[in-house]
Amino acid sequence: MALTFKGGIHVSEHKHTRKCAVEQMPAPKTVSIPMSQHIGAHADPCVKAGDIVDLGQVIGVVEGKLGCNVHSSVSGKVVKIDEKKANNGILIRNVIIENDGENRLHPDIKPWSKKLEDTTPDEIVEIVKNAGISGMGGATFPTYAKIQSALGKVEHIIINCAECEPFITANHRLLLENPDEVIGGLKILMHTFSLKEGIIAIEDNKRDAAKVLRERLGEDSKVKVCLLKTKYPQGDERQLIFALTGRKLAAGKLPADVGCCVFNAETCAAINRAFATGMPLTERIVTVDGDCIKNPKNLLVPLGTTYRDLITFCGGFSKTPNKIICGGPMMGVAQWDIDTAVTKGTSAVLALSRKFEHYFEQPSACIRCGRCVNNCPMRLMPSYLAMFSMQNKLDMAEEFSISSCIECGSCSYNCPGHVPIVQYIRATKVKINDRKRAMQAALEQSKLK
Numbered sequence: 368m369a370l371t372f373k374g375g376i377h378v379s380e381h382k383h384t385r386k387c388a389v390e391q392m393p394a395p396k397t398v399s400i401p402m403s404q405h406i407g408a409h410a411d412p413c414v415k416a417g418d419i420v421d422l423g424q425v426i427g428v429v430e431g432k433l434g435c436n437v438h439s440s441v442s443g444k445v446v447k448i449d450e451k452k453a454n455n456g457i458l459i460r461n462v463i464i465e466n467d468g469e470n471r472l473h474p475d476i477k478p479w480s481k482k483l484e485d486t487t488p489d490e491i492v493e494i495v496k497n498a499g500i501s502g503m504g505g506a507t508f509p510t511y512a513k514i515q516s517a518l519g520k521v522e523h524i525i526i527n528c529a530e531c532e533p534f535i536t537a538n539h540r541l542l543l544e545n546p547d548e549v550i551g552g553l554k555i556l557m558h559t560f561s562l563k564e565g566i567i568a569i570e571d572n573k574r575d576a577a578k579v580l581r582e583r584l585g586e587d588s589k590v591k592v593c594l595l596k597t598k599y600p601q602g603d604e605r606q607l608i609f610a611l612t613g614r615k616l617a618a619g620k621l622p623a624d625v626g627c628c629v630f631n632a633e634t635c636a637a638i639n640r641a642f643a644t645g646m647p648l649t650e651r652i653v654t655v656d657g658d659c660i661k662n663p664k665n666l667l668v669p670l671g672t673t674y675r676d677l678i679t680f681c682g683g684f685s686k687t688p689n690k691i692i693c694g695g696p697m698m699g700v701a702q703w704d705i706d707t708a709v710t711k712g713t714s715a716v717l718a719l720s721r722k723f724e725h726y727f728e729q730p731s732a733c734i735r736c737g738r739c740v741n742n743c744p745m746r747l748m749p750s751y752l753a754m755f756s757m758q759n760k761l762d763m764a765e766e767f768s769i770s771s772c773i774e775c776g777s778c779s780y781n782c783p784g785h786v787p788i789v790q791y792i793r794a795t796k797v798k799i800n801d802r803k804r805a806m807q808a809a810l811e812q813s814k815l816k
């Protein structure tokens with residue numbers, strides 16, 4: 368029986384690219400590599416204009432803070448270091464490299480010298496850190512820090528292959544085409560946490576991938592392939608952990624607090640690659656889809672390639688899009704510039720027409736149907752949160768646990784009143800955070816007097 372969680376919604380899947388094998392996207396003439404592709408401190412460029420760099424060479428470093436090093440995805444010449452808007456609109460320094468087309472690998476890139484069984488957890492953390500790996504499901508948390516903070520606390524390692532967002536099939540294709548990379552990464556993690564068992568969790572709309580994995584695993588009963596009900600947001604860590612272990616993750620707590628650690632399938636494959644070949648994270652699979660893309664594809668893309676390059680490689684637009692989204696349509700970010708670069712967290716680039724628009728100029732009033740309450744996977748009262756947000760009642764919104772909202776949009780998705788609940792919630796969270804910062808600043812000022 369497929370496992371699941373309480374609440375959530377059934378969304379139209381639109382997985383048109385499920386049969387599109389991953390194609391290697393040729394590296395463009397110029398890549399623009401952002402110095403922040405992860406949660407935490409921005410990296411500082413350690414190269415300058417005129418430098419010749421190799422594929423896989425470190426070009427940005429984070430010293431002494433939470434963050435990830437950044438590596439070059441091509442060999443070539445650094446043209447300049449320039450500020451460009453990232454996919455969230457924030458200005459970030461980019462290292463711009465002219466590709467010489469030689470794919471000259473940096474001499475430091477070598478397979479790890481020891482066998483897995485002789486490698487210590489601290490050495491694994493170092494390998495992952497040096498490879499600049501961050502969560503590739505969209506959260507972009509530095510993976511070395513996740514492993515380091517969970518050492519000694521974990522009973523269940525879960526590889527997240529739910530891929531519950533519509534359109535995206537990058538993980539699905541990875542499992543079908545490269546199951547050994549995911550299994551290899553899981554085994555490295557099991558060794559790191561001294562666990563005898565690991566779980567690969569897949570939604571039951573990807574039974575073919577589960578079959579491939581089970582065939583590869585054969586008699587190996589240490590890895591369990593678990594089927595999950597196809598439901599949104601099944602890929603959210605909290606819902607995944609509950610579905611697989613029955614453990615509930617309270618607000619503000621980390622999966623390790625309930626003995627679990629969750630890794631995205633592509634992150635897991637990147638760990639395997641770093642261990643087996645020494646290759647840092649310089650490329651990722653991106654689903655390019657939407658009803659405005661001429662030839663939707665799954666592409667293996669060098670980081671720093673622009674959305675424009677991807678769209679051109681897919682034949683361009685078939686019609687003028689209403690919206691370009693980085694990520695899935697439920698939690699992705701609408702873009703205003705297609706010259707934004709693909710980063711470690713870019714799972715999809717979607718070009719959608721107006722038929723996918725859920726925005727209403729004039730939302731009608733809430734009719735108190737309770738649908739949003741039933742749908743909320745965090746067991747919140749979304750209609751109340753929307754009402755407090757509209758009335759600017761920040762204290763009440765806090766009292767009703769607005770901070771626990773994972774911004775999945777399940778509440779807004781089929782609200783008959785078309786109330787833009789999640790948009791209200793997001794705006795209110797920003798106001799609450801601004802208020803906290805202002806109060807903190809005032810407190811520090813008063814201490815100085």
Ligand code: SF4
Nearest residue numbers: 733734736737739782
């Ligand atoms: S789903 Fe919409 S109309 Fe129904 S209770 Fe929630 S906010 Fe109100």
Ligand code: SF4
Nearest residue numbers: 743772773775776778
């Ligand atoms: S209130 Fe937040 S967590 Fe609950 S359904 Fe809405 S967006 Fe998702």
